[in-house]
Structure formats: C-alpha cells, structure tokens
Amino acid sequence: MxxxxxxxxxxxxxxxxxxxxxxxxxxxxxxxLGIDHVVPREHGGSNHESNLVVCCNRCNRLKGTKRMVVFxxxxxxxxxxxxxxxxxxxxxxxxxxxxxVGAIFALLLLKADHYLKAA
Ligand SMILES: [Zn+2]
Numbered sequence: 001m002x003x004x005x006x007x008x009x010x011x012x013x014x015x016x017x018x019x020x021x022x023x024x025x026x027x028x029x030x031x032x033l034g035i036d037h038v039v040p041r042e043h044g045g046s047n048h049e050s051n052l053v054v055c056c057n058r059c060n061r062l063k064g065t066k067r068m069v070v071f072x073x074x075x076x077x078x079x080x081x082x083x084x085x086x087x088x089x090x091x092x093x094x095x096x097x098x099x100x101v102g103a104i105f106a107l108l109l110l111k112a113d114h115y116l117k118a119a
Contacts, residue, residue, distance in 0.1 A: 013103035014049065015103075018054030018093050021054060022052070023090055024059040024072065027056040031106070035053070036052070036059070039067075040067075074104075082084070102116070
C-alpha cells in the first residue's frame with residue numbers, strides 16, 4: 001500500500017468539510033469530486049488534513065502539479081475579488097478540523113444508497 005493512500009473516511013470528511021463542492025469552481029456532487037493536495041505531493045505536500053481540499057476531477061486534472069496560487073490566478077483570469085474569495089475559502093477549509101464521525105455516517109449512507117440502487 002502506498003504512503004500516499006488516503007482512507008475513504010478521510011476523503012469523505014474532507015469532502016464534507018468543503019460542503020461537497022469543488023473549492024476551485026464550485027461544482028457540486030455527484031459530478032466526480034475528489035481530493036486535491038493544495039501543496040502537490042510532487043512539491044513535498046503531505047496527506048495531512050491541512051493540505052487537502054475538495055476538488056472536482058476536471059480542476060484536479062487542470063491543476064496537475066501547479067502551485068495552488070498559480071492555478072487560482074489562472075482560473076480567475078484577472079478577477080481579483082474571485083481570486084481572493086477562493087483563496088480565503090481554501091484557507092478556511094484547511095484550518096477547520098475534520099468531522100470524522102460525520103464522514104463515517106455519510107459513507108454508510110452512500111453504501112446504503114448503492115445497495116438500494118442495485119436491489
Ligand atoms: Zn472544479
């Protein structure tokens with residue numbers, strides 16, 4: 001198992017902390033949300049909760065190994081208010097503790113939903 005591996009509960013907790021919306025473009029579930037390493041692993045970023053935010057697959061792909069500030073500047077295209085808003089939101093999310101109990105509950109609901117659909 002890779003040291004970069006993030007447990008399902010932690011992933012779910014990060015998504016819940018970010019109100020289930022991509023921190024960069026605001027896209028909501030269920031259109032493929034994942035986790036972004038604010039400081040990319042390639043630049044020494046860790047799997048610590050303070051380095052993780054919610055990110056849609058599209059933004060994750062676009063961001064790649066770019067530094068977060070560079071990527072935010074790129075997607076806001078000169079809109080300074082939007083840039084400040086996104087940077088503040090990222091800062092707030094990184095500071096908040098993860099609600100692990102809530103995340104485990106959310107995972108159970110997702111599993112139940114999966115089994116209901118399969119039935
Ligand atoms: Zn996005």
